[in-house]
Amino acid sequence: MQRDQHMLSASVRLTKDIPKDILNENQRIAIEHDQGPMLILAGAGSGKTKLLTHKYSHLINKFSKSDNEATILALTFSNNAAEDMRKQISNLLSQENENINLDDNWIGTFHYMCNRILREDIHAIGYHNNFIVYDSFDQSTLIKHILKDLNIYEALYMGIASKIDYFKTSMITAEELLQKGSGYDFDEKIVKVYTRYQDELKKTCVLDFNDLVMLTIKLFEEHPDILDKYRNLFTHILVDEFQDINFAQYKLLLMLANSNNNICVVGDDDQSIYKFKGSDVDNILTKFEQDFPKSSIVKLEQTYRCSQNILDASHSVIHKNINRRSKQLWTTKGSGEKVNHHWFMTEEEEARYITKTIKDLYLKGDYTYDQIAILFRVNLVSKVLENQLKAERIPFNVIGDTNVFLNKEIKDIVSYIRLTLNKDDNVSLRRIINTPPRGIGSATIKKIELLAKKEGISLYQAAKNTLDLKGISSLIKDKLSSFIALVDDISSQSYENVVEAIKYIDNLIGYTTTLDDEQLKSIFELMSNNADTKLVRFLDTVSLKKETDFVSDKGRISLTTLHNVKGMEFPVVFITGLEEGLLPHFKASSSSSELEVERRLFYVGMTRASDKLFVTGAKKRRIYAKYQTQEPSRFLLDMPRECCHWAVQQPIVIQSTLKHIQPSPVLVAPTIFPYNTGCRVRHPKWGVGVIRDCYGENDDVRVTVNFPDVGIKRLALKFANLERI
DNA sequence: ACAATTTTTGTTTTT
């Protein structure tokens, strides 16, 4: 974001006409086009952000003089991107108009838009407008409970959750699954969980992320008048990162595009990297043109970022993908430096080399720390790097560490606040029913759950009814009834803002007295950030916005994943862990389309660099508990020698296993070692298990498998009849 | 009911 600052300052000088001098021909065409559908294919570094913000303000300026002003729906991939866009647009606009406040302009993610629409009108399809939105953590909690209840091996929850997500983003309901039977690799258990999950959400008036989109579609389908309201409201639709839109989101777009079809989508198929969460590249490859046959297409192929060598290297990498639109990026920047490749014996050596190189660059005065980034496929790789950087006192920032869920204490408080609006929110109730401890233990909770299930009611209702049951000690009843009184009390109040609510609740439960200083601090921070926030607004923010710290990265190098680095730019970029199994990741190598995503990830990483690009890997790497021997990534083969500098201690000989993969131009999944630690298998007799260890060669490969029902078994692969699942 | 201890287990990316 910081990197965009130079763009921003360039645009500040602009006056009302489109600044032709700082825009190229295609950018100008794309901006001035304001009637009918348009597809903009924007290559890496082609000035996409500039284009979008200028287009937005151009539309506003142009139509502000006519009698019907433009209302633009601008959809972004992340909240940060939306925030950025807001800022830049308001900068552009504020030269003409004073005090522009874009807070109410429809700039945000799909989820933001859907939530806003549903808060207004969801009652039309039988939900209360005070619905709660579950984030993925809450979702997991709920699914785990359902699994426990249905007696399904609980550790499967991750896979099941992603299956359910997949169905939902594909608009396949549980009922449809049941009817169609074995259509989509049918699994009875999953359908059962899906059905229960959906029932549970509905019953407790809760939506998950995908519901936000699905129910908006449902709302529009069942109430065309409401759809019309929005179709008429939005005179123009702009969609950023179009390559990472899923089926349901695309369907929603199709509905919203009004009769003028003033819909403009921007994206780059080569940067579609979110297949795992349902993104569908076909939207940008083919579907959009099919659905909007009249659409104009503009390609932005001039890149202002990468030097020629980096461009060439990245191009020949991405060129290997079959499923893509051809494009020829070009630059007027010189050939620049060659891409550096290094291969090390251990991950420590790799980290040491990177650290040393960074220090050199810094000491020479060529670059400041914030112009440098280290990228990796998986977070676990960053540990070694962090240690090394710490040792050398190089300041760094880890961007978007995935496991930074909200801290416990905040989650607890949020649960209380949710209950004030919706007593039936089971996940929240379960969370705080004994926090702080009030003597309601697992035995009691079990009884309540049993009753809730039997009568098909929420836990809150069940707890209430438990009071009338026989065979429950009066001591327990006292505790329960005071808990119910508590919930009733806090939910009967009407709070002006979040702080008031937290104060009132804490006064009753004395929660903060159980916290340590660190925790107290985070609560206070929460309160000071939300002094004037209304409850519903607050809860939406908590679930829809990730708490990415706005710590300024001034003077620090950035460590982040290839996914997270999308949209950023650095003069110096290191991409680490270029090893088979890591990039491409072994969990994402089972189909050619998955391999194409991995390749795109590498491409995205490469094209973040403007001056210097280093790609590194190491032979020995500790992955979780033990050391693994790594082989160089197949993607390295695709970087042409002439634009790279191969500083390799050991020649990169491509081992026999890789030869099998290379020959055909179509990517084939490696079949040599399909069994890795961590992968899931099915045994004819013992059912599903997880591979713990894998050793031996060729005909004599042995695996250690843990079957939950049977225990640990050692098997010879040749005879075991294992099926990978 | 709850704290302390031992066992198990997962390990990609995120709105």
Add this chain to the structure above:
DNA sequence: CAAAAATTGT
């Protein structure tokens, strides 16, 4: 290896 779940002891 670390976090979560299960088991044990009080």
